[in-house]
Amino acid sequence: MSRTEQHEGTYHHGDLRKAILDSARELLEEGGPPALSLREIARRVGVSAPAAYHHFRNLEAIAQAVAEQGFGDLAAKLDGARSGDGMHAMGMAYIGFAQANSGLYRLMFSDGLAAKSDAGSALQAMRAQAFATLRKALEPQVPPDQTQALALYLWSVTHGLALLAIDGQLGGAERAQEQIAQVLEVTGRALSPLATT
Amino acid sequence: MSRTEQHEGTYHHGDLRKAILDSARELLEEGGPPALSLREIARRVGVSAPAAYHHFRNLEAIAQAVAEQGFGDLAAKLDGARSGDGMHAMGMAYIGFAQANSGLYRLMFSDGLAAKSDAGSALQAMRAQAFATLRKALEPQVPPDQTQALALYLWSVTHGLALLAIDGQLGGAERAQEQIAQVLEVTGRALSPLATT
DNA sequence: GACCCAATCTTAACGCTGTAAATATAAAGG
């Protein structure tokens, strides 16, 4: 399934850019960010390695594009969870996303793959925007002079918990789910006394 | 300063194992986990690359040893902070450690460098032990049926906050410090109502 | 419909990496 139907067996691929991103996500879930390999991606797509350079500046750019997809997917999932009982449901959705796409989530919060390149700052900007969204969602619910601190607090718990869950630090799946719910419940105690509503 | 004084300019190094670990930590702070390179380490120590294999099974083993050092240092620092006002001081110390050794901290909570090798599970064990220590420290302070959830809660906030700080998501150093203190204060609200003491 | 152009992909090659094998050197023990 590497080549589009109409282009199967032909010189041109069809939609190589998309195929690369798909394979990258696959690899990411199989082995985490360190498993991201341009040559392996090309191999899976059924194309020579340098072909990727017509669609991306380099491997980092692929990682960056995938991370961008990830932030989009996460935002969508969180939007879908807003119908629930507010913060708790969104927390569960957030962590659910991280668990379902652990490699992707790790990439979204890594310093790129090289730790020095400019992809790091691009990721940082995406994270900042995600945080701004959270802040905005929280704004009408709490005293204005505390929104920043509370948003940061919520993000810290959720992010930390998501990473611990991903790292297998919470035990098996069922046990993990239980612990996550408990922690989120405790988290709520800190802000329920000052809810505006 | 790569070779011990008494062995300067000689064939044998003196204490290559320690020199390797030191250089690895240096590299880690300069470029994070992806900057860990066996050849670069050897270059800095002033030794050929394969020399390292007499002291470590492979690069992953070096990373693992450095991470182990890290967990030891962190535990020591947290012990030193126990004289303060309990949880808040320990939280500050924890995050201070992460900020001062960001590359090391990231390594300690990464899935190794290969994401598939057995170093991942070794790291997981170290983290589990660190958590067990926290749990034990918390035990006499809270109701016994909640220690697990509360310990996890505290770790989540602290870990998440540490990572956000490291990622530069909290702004400049002075502003970051302020926000960290605020978040830790909020965190405390969730458990102060049920303190045993 | 033939032609050119631009986009896309390929092969070949470079310098880098981690690691293995074979070899040289030095330190330790009889």
Added chain:
DNA sequence: CCTTTATATTTACAGCGTTAAGATTGGGTC
């Protein structure tokens, strides 16, 4: 002093990301 053993070296290999140069193709124009 000679041998053994630990330690380091040189050489080599496969794989990586990336660049440069050439092949193949589809789309737009006369």
